[in-house]
Structure formats: structure tokens, C-alpha cells
Amino acid sequence: MRSDLATSAAPLRGLGGPLRSSEPVRAGPAPSAAALLLEEAADLLVVHLDFRAALRTCERAWQGLDEEPAGACLEVKCSLCVVGIQALAEMDRWREVLSWVLQCYQVPEKLPPKVLELCVLLYSKMREPGAVLDTVCVWLQDADNQGLPEYRALAELHLQRVLLPLGCWSEAEELVAGSAAFSEERRLDALQAISTARQQQRHGQSGSEGTQKLNQEASPTSLPFLYKLAQIFHRIRKAVTSPLCRLPVHD
Missing domain, CATH: 1.25.40 (Serine Threonine Protein Phosphatase 5, Tetratricopeptide repeat)
Incomplete structure (x- = not known):
């Protein structure tokens, strides 16, 4: 326990040595709100199998896409459609798919x-x-x-x-x-x-x-x-449904 405290109290080391509190922490750009909702929708679809909630989350994400940079939102928008299509198909509402995606892209x-x-x-x-x-x-x-x-x-x-x-x-x-x-x-x-x-x-x-x-x-x-x-979804589903492996507990 003492060694853990000592380790946590030690200064964080960056690429150029100890990181001082006055130095900015290097971090990548924060994901957009639409990207976060996409992740949530995929989780609802694959992990929780809550297809209705996944569809609603995709539609919520659409509303915020206009505020995103044009180039950044293209792939997110497409991915939202993929998740939404799968959700509709899972609910046996596949006949609505085409009209649903056209609502997003207009033409x-x-x-x-x-x-x-x-x-x-x-x-x-x-x-x-x-x-x-x-x-x-x-x-x-x-x-x-x-x-x-x-x-x-x-x-x-x-x-x-x-x-x-x-x-x-x-x-x-x-x-x-x-x-x-x-x-x-x-x-x-x-x-x-x-x-x-x-x-x-x-x-x-x-x-x-x-x-x-x-x-x-x-x-x-x-x-x-x-x-x-699809491979990502498959891996997530497999990880969720597989038996949990017990790790050895050390005192």
C-alpha cells in the first residue's frame, strides 16, 4: 500500500521529463457530441440489444450534426445510418429503412x-x-x-x-x-x-x-x-456473452 502511495505521489513523467502542474497536458481532440452519441447507440444496439433506444439515440445525434465541421460529420452521419438500419431490421421494421435514411440525406x-x-x-x-x-x-x-x-x-x-x-x-x-x-x-x-x-x-x-x-x-x-x-460488434457481443474468467486474488 505504501509503495502504491509513493508511486501515485511521484511526478508524472512526459516525453521530456517530469510534467509540472503549469504545463498543459497533451491530449487529442475531444470527440464530438454526435460521435459520443454514436458510441452510445452502438452500445445500446450490440451490448444491451435495446434496438428502440439505439434508434432514438441515432436520431438525437442527427440533430446536432449541423453544428459539426462538414468533413468530420460525414463518417459519423454514415455510421449513425448503419446503426439505425440494423436497429430497424432487428425490430422487423426493415421496410422503413429507405425512407428513414432519406430523412437524413434529403435526396x-x-x-x-x-x-x-x-x-x-x-x-x-x-x-x-x-x-x-x-x-x-x-x-x-x-x-x-x-x-x-x-x-x-x-x-x-x-x-x-x-x-x-x-x-x-x-x-x-x-x-x-x-x-x-x-x-x-x-x-x-x-x-x-x-x-x-x-x-x-x-x-x-x-x-x-x-x-x-x-x-x-x-x-x-x-x-x-x-x-x-460488424467485426467490432461481433467482438463486443462475444465478450459480453462469454463466461467471465476469474482472476487470481493476491493479498
Whole structure:
């Protein structure tokens, strides 16, 4: 105990020697209010499984984003949407997801690629790809979005997960033929897949090697952020649910 007191009473040592009380403590920038609420929302979602409270916390954080620096709030805003989407899905309110994110971004063109891709995957998985058809079309037609590195992956995902399942053959061919997102080789593969899918629909068949190959190649690869976030959530959940290890107690 005495050694502990002596240690705590000793001067704190910085990089340049003992830290005097008159010297400012070096610290990183404090997290913004929105970032703190994001952390709280993620904790409610993953640790406490309180999905309704997580959603409310995301919405509270939105209200303070206007006061944040533009560059700093972009990733926080996107992350809030990811947490909110997951919370809505957990409450079986996935049909509200698209309208919910559009409340935050106002227009489809402004949706981050990460959020839009998540919406496409969600509605496709729930077999309602038509819900995102117009939103994705508007996003892909925006000139600013066409310069983004994620554009190609989203164009291919839209083709495979939305246009082909809906039988939008003309729209699919127009996208493939008129978009610079497709290389010549990918364009030929996509047009072949469209032709095959159209013929199979006429004969009442489903699935083909061409469309399956296109589906695999259109799997989400442009969202390392989402996967990283999911891994963090998984580790938190595992840590919370695993048995506590007892540490030896020393006198």
C-alpha cells in the first residue's frame, strides 16, 4: 500500500521529463457530441440489444450534426445510418429503412455508397428489390457519383440484385451499354447474363451459370467500413456473452 502511495505521489513523467502542474497536458481532440452519441447507440444496439433506444439515440445525434465541421460529420452521419438500419431490421421494421435514411440525406443523390449498398442488400435479401429501384437509378445517374471509386461495384450490384430479379431487361441493357463502370469484358459478360435471364424467364426457368457468376462478382466489396464495424460488434457481443474468467486474488 505504501509503495502504491509513493508511486501515485511521484511526478508524472512526459516525453521530456517530469510534467509540472503549469504545463498543459497533451491530449487529442475531444470527440464530438454526435460521435459520443454514436458510441452510445452502438452500445445500446450490440451490448444491451435495446434496438428502440439505439434508434432514438441515432436520431438525437442527427440533430446536432449541423453544428459539426462538414468533413468530420460525414463518417459519423454514415455510421449513425448503419446503426439505425440494423436497429430497424432487428425490430422487423426493415421496410422503413429507405425512407428513414432519406430523412437524413434529403435526396437519393447524397446517400453515401456504403448506406446505399446496405439498402440494396437488405431489400434484395427480403425479396423486395423494387423498393430501391428508383433511388438507385437516381444515384447512378448523378454526375458526381459517377466519379466515386464505389460506383462500379454499385452499378453491378444494382444490375444483379435489382434489375435482373425485376425483369427490367431494357434498363439493364441500357445501364451496361451506357455506363463507363463496365469494362469491355464485363460488359460482354453482363449482356450475356441479361440475355440468358430473359430467355429463362420466357421458359419459366430461373438461375444460370452466367447470372450466378455475375452475382458472385457483384458481391459487396466496397464496404470495408461496414465489415470492420460488424467485426467490432461481433467482438463486443462475444465478450459480453462469454463466461467471465476469474482472476487470481493476491493479498
